[in-house]
Amino acid sequence: MPKPAIQALTPTYWKDYELIDCGDFEKLERFGDLILIRPEPQAVWAKGLSDAEWQKRHHIKFKGRSATSGEWVRKFGNVSDRWHITYKNPDVEIKFRLALTSFKHVGIFPEQAVNWDYISSTIKKFKTKSPKVLNLFAYTGGASLIAKAAGADTTHVDSIKQVVTWANENQEISNLKDIRWVVEDALKFVQREIKRGKTYNGIILDPPAYGHGPKGEKWKLEDQIREMMTDVVKLLDPQEHFLILNTYSLGFSSIIVENLITGAYPQVKNLEIGELYLEASSGINLPLGVFGKFRSV
Structure with missing residues (x-):
């Protein structure tokens, strides 16, 4: 390759x-x-x-x-x-409820819109009717909403009940329904889905540097991302699929992400790697994480 x-x-x-x-x-x-x-x-x-x-x-x-x-x-x-804001690309339109939280976030990561566009355009190309999409570490659901609005049967997994409730509010104001909400440790959920023989046409991962599952499970990106990648690719439909891995960690480069993907999924095709950034009106570019993504179409 x-x-x-x-x-x-x-x-x-x-x-x-x-x-x-x-x-x-x-x-x-x-x-x-x-x-x-x-x-x-x-x-x-x-x-x-x-x-x-x-x-x-x-x-x-x-x-x-x-x-x-x-x-x-x-x-x-x-x-x-x-307050509410709207996101619209050529394929879909969704809405978000934003809020001022005590930990500086407002409920959305704007740089992820690049990945949302990739998700909706890929789903629109699939021949599979109602393709299945799994969003892990899914936060308030931007990628889940996009996938659902594009026609996917969507499963949203996050370990924090409050943000899953927030994501459900975003679904309601976006006039969407039937996203499957799961409050669970992401790695445990993936391992259970493998045992169940489940497959997905799309998988989205945006893991934090550190985190905890609902039962106190510890997540540390550099310690567990290889196991996660090795497991999660077992859920990919071999015919029609996409996968996005996004990391926001000062220690991670796009080459690390590339090595993780190719190591877990050697048959990968159409691999794209790089850096997400926001372009300020003042002319300065702000880097906000690295990504790796691939699709069958």
Whole structure:
């Protein structure tokens, strides 16, 4: 197999999201009509815009109390802590309920829109009627919603009940139904599906660097990702399939992801590897993880 070129990809269709600027370990972002300032450990360079411009534009800023928690400071008192945004590409349209959480997230990772486009376009090419898609470490369900909206029979797996409930809310406001919700440790679920003889046409993995299952199972990316990849490819339909592996870890490169995929699935075809990034309006590019993906079509 020829070596895949390393790519850099940024979302194309986001109208309800904009990275305005980033630097000095922060990012200035617009979600719908709200502009937020949030911490960003990758932004080690200087801001492109002045501090005065950041202060003028933003509505809400996250101030950390520790490495894992903090509070949102509103410039105006009447700004809601929950709101909706839309994502639309040529194939599908979905909606998200966003919220200001105590751990700086709002319920969506905008750079993942590149993968959503890949999912919907691939499903539309499949000849299989109602292809089966498995989304692991699925968070609030962006990839699950896209797969379902594109016509897939979708299973969504995450270990945290609250985010699965959040994902279900996103399904409802997107006018979708019948996603299968599973609150379980992802690796245990995969191993059980292998024993059941199940197969999937699409598998999506976006594992965290660290995590815990609902029964206290420990997940550490570098310790367990090889076992996960070795197991999960056993669930791929041999005829029509796609797989996406996305990692957000400062220690992971696209070559590591390539080696994991080719080691677990030597017969891989149409492999793409690279880096996801967001292009700020100020002209700065913000790297936000590496990916590997392949499909049969």
